[in-house]
Amino acid sequence: MKGKGVAIAPNPSGSGEESNGNELSLHTARLPARNASSKYDFVKVKVWLGDNADHYYVLSRFLLSRMLTVTKIPNHVAIKIALELKKLLIDNSLLDVSQSDLEANLFKLMERRGYGEEYINRFKMMTRFHHQRVPLVILVCGTACVGKSTIATQLAQRLNLPNVLQTDMVYELLRTSTDAPLVSTPVWARDFSSSEELITEFCRECRIVRKGLAGDLKKAMKDGKPIIIEGMHLDPSIYLMDGENRVSNKVPTEKEEPKPAHVNKEGDIATEMEYIIKNTCGSNNCCPGKVGQELVVSTDQVAVVSECLQSLELAGKPPENQGETSKDPEIKTNHSTEKEKSAPEPIVIPIVLKMAEFDHKALLEEWISTRKFGDNCPSQQDQDKLINNLKTIQDYLRSFDSQGLTVVNISATTFPQTLDWLHGYFLQCIERGISSESTEPQRR
Numbered sequence: 442m443k444g445k446g447v448a449i450a451p452n453p454s455g456s457g458e459e460s461n462g463n464e465l466s467l468h469t470a471r472l473p474a475r476n477a478s479s480k481y482d483f484v485k486v487k488v489w490l491g492d493n494a495d496h497y498y499v500l501s502r503f504l505l506s507r508m509l510t511v512t513k514i515p516n517h518v519a520i521k522i523a524l525e526l527k528k529l530l531i532d533n534s535l536l537d538v539s540q541s542d543l544e545a546n547l548f549k550l551m552e553r554r555g556y557g558e559e560y561i562n563r564f565k566m567m568t569r570f571h572h573q574r575v576p577l578v579i580l581v582c583g584t585a586c587v588g589k590s591t592i593a594t595q596l597a598q599r600l601n602l603p604n605v606l607q608t609d610m611v612y613e614l615l616r617t618s619t620d621a622p623l624v625s626t627p628v629w630a631r632d633f634s635s636s637e638e639l640i641t642e643f644c645r646e647c648r649i650v651r652k653g654l655a656g657d658l659k660k661a662m663k664d665g666k667p668i669i670i671e672g673m674h675l676d677p678s679i680y681l682m683d684g685e686n687r688v689s690n691k692v693p694t695e696k697e698e699p700k701p702a703h704v705n706k707e708g709d710i711a712t713e714m715e716y717i718i719k720n721t722c723g724s725n726n727c728c729p730g731k732v733g734q735e736l737v738v739s740t741d742q743v744a745v746v747s748e749c750l751q752s753l754e755l756a757g758k759p760p761e762n763q764g765e766t767s768k769d770p771e772i773k774t775n776h777s778t779e780k781e782k783s784a785p786e787p788i789v790i791p792i793v794l795k796m797a798e799f800d801h802k803a804l805l806e807e808w809i810s811t812r813k814f815g816d817n818c819p820s821q822q823d824q825d826k827l828i829n830n831l832k833t834i835q836d837y838l839r840s841f842d843s844q845g846l847t848v849v850n851i852s853a854t855t856f857p858q859t860l861d862w863l864h865g866y867f868l869q870c871i872e873r874g875i876s877s878e879s880t881e882p883q884r885r
Contacts, residue, residue, distance in 0.1 A: 480531060481524065481527050481528055481531060484531050484536070485499050485500075485536070486499065486500040486527060486530050486531065486535070486536050486537075486538065487499060487500075487536060487537050487538075488500050488538055488539070488540055488543050489537065489538070489539050489540070490539075490540050494539060497537075500527060500530075500543070502520075502523040502524060502527055503523075505519075505522075505523040505526070505547075506519040506520045506522070506523040507519075507601045508564065508567065508568075508601060509522055509523065509551075509564070510598075510599060510601065511563070511564075511567050511599065511600055511601050511868075512556075512560045512563035512564050512567070513560065513563065513861075513864060513865065513868075514551075514556055514560060518554060518556075521554075522547070522550050522551060522554060525550050526543075526546060526547050526550055529546060529550070530543075530546070544564075544565075547564075548561050548564075551564075563868060566868075566871070566872050566875065567868075567871070569875060570871055570875055573665075573785055573875065574664070574665025574666075574785065575665060575785040575786075575787070575788060575871075575874060575875060576661055576662045576665050576666070576667070576785065576787035576788065577602075577667035577668070577787070577788045577790070577871065577874075578658070578661065578667075578668055578670065578680065578787060578788070578789045578790070579593075579596070579602075579667070579668070579669045579670070579790050579791075579792075579867065580670050580671075580675055580677060580680055580789070580790070580791035580792065581593045581596075581669065581670070581671035581672075581675075581792060581794065582671075582675040582676075582677055582791060582792065582793045582794070582838050583673070583793055583794035583795065583835070583838065584629075584673055584831045584832075584834055584835045584838070585673060585805060585808055585831060586796075586801065586804035586805055586808050587794040587795060587796050587801065587851055588794060588796075588851045588856075589671045589672065589673075589794055590607070590671060592671070592794060592851075592860070592863070593605050593669050593671035595860050596669065596860070596863060596864065596867065597669055599860075599864050600667075600864070600867060600868075602667045602668070602669055604657075604661070604666065604667065604668040604669065605668075605669045605670075605671065606654065606657060606668060606669070606670045606671070606672075607670075607671060607672050608650050608654070608670065608671070608672025608673065608674040608675055609672050609673065609674070611650050611653040611654060611672075611674075612646075612650055612653075612672070612674050614653065615649060615650065615653050622649050623646060623649060628642050628643050628646055628830075629643075629827055629830035629831050629834060630823075630826075630827055630830070631830075632826075633830075636833045639830060639833055639834070640833065640834070640837050643676070643834055643837070644676050644678075644679075646674060647674050647675060647676035647679060648676070648679060650672075650674040650675075651676075651679050651680075654670065662787055665785065673834075675791075677791045677793070677838070677841050677846055678841075680789055680791060681789065681791065681846075786874075786877075788870065788871060788874035790867060790870045791841075791846055791847075792846070792847045792848070792849055792863070793838045793839060793841065793842075793846060793847070793848045793849070794848075794849050794851050795835060795838075795839060795848055795849070795850060795851065796850070796851050796852070797850075797852065798832075800852070800853075801835075802828060805827075805828050805831060806824060806828070809824050809827055809828070810824075847866070849863065
């Protein structure tokens with residue numbers, strides 16, 4: 442790189458005349474600072490994994506700093522710790538290290554900066570969470586102007602979660618598609634004879650949007666990838682299960698006969714995908730104030746249920762080949778149940794955002810004034826109707842507070858504190874989910 446910066450440096454005066462010596466020396470003094478690089482930027486450190494160290498990954502300072510940020514270490518400190526770790530390894534010619542050695546040096550650097558046992562335990566917990574590939578679904582529910590998108594984006598950065606889905610986009614795609622099951626006017630901008638009728642229609646549209654999310658949710662469950670879903674078309678009852686109908690993963694013993702899929706109230710047999718379907722669709726009984734709703738089932742869910750029924754039916758049939766022993770079907774069934782046992786159960790964390798009524802009304806009035814519902818701008822009377830409808834939906838979402846769902850107060854003055862509390866709350870939920878998953882094999 443010698444002299445390269447001098448050769449390509451433009452004339453700062455902007456004229457065709459050559460620069461004088463002072464201007465040329467000024468450029469040679471600035472360029473190294475701007476294009477500074479060191480061996481820590483391009484020297485690779487291999488971190489070996491596995492009992493036999495048979496595969497490795499290349500240490501990334503950026504990814505390591507993001508992982509440290511998840512533990513609630515400030516971002517600027519996390520970047521410094523990641524750089525210090527790579528400097529330490531390269532300066533000591535440790536270009537091939539094991540994961541345990543890497544973490545040992547990392548934890549020493551964390552302790553040196555005052556981030557001790559509490560942060561180290563969080564780092565270990567999140568590492569275990571990613572290694573186990575536990576499906577994580579975070580639902581950010583609420584009406585308009587309560588900060589759903591902002592909260593979801595900030596949490597995705599803090600928790601290092603790459604996927605954020607917006608139900609508004611899914612709603613628009615479904616609304617404009619051929620034979621759309623949704624009307625052009627939003628549910629809160631239409632006239633209803635009662636609040637119950639409004640909530641019934643709102644829940645119906647939420648189920649249609651849930652059908653549009655079926656592919657993304659199925660992929661997240663299958664691959665064990667975390668996902669955040671935010672938007673107005675989120676009914677928590679669709680994604681939660683009633684405790685009385687919760688399906689266990691009890692493995693049938695040799696004396697027990699596999700039961701048909703419809704005989705499953707006691708949780709005698711359940712596959713992973715059965716659990717996912719029930720967990721994401723929920724039951725009609727766990728939803729307060731819901732009247733005569735129609736359950737919308739996606740084609741993906743129908744295919745999964747068909748596969749489950751076929752597998753259970755085949756398990757009870759005698760072998761087609763008479764030369765095989767009668768124990769072969771049992772062996773195959775045991776192999777399938779072993780796969781079901783090893784599959785981690787998804788962690789579903791719903792929250793509902795709310796705001797003080799006075800502040801929320803002011804934001805809604807400003808939001809409504811900039812939008813068109815139908816062909817005309819809403820009048821004052823229409824604005825009052827819209828605000829009342831949104832308040833009815835918000836009250837419905839807040840009613841899940843009695844069932845243990847977390848309702849979070851959002852305020853501009855306390856937003857950083859609220860975001861920090863949510864960060865810690867989700868870490869606790871993930872830790873509980875991993876702990877229950879690790880104790881499940883012991884109970885079995």
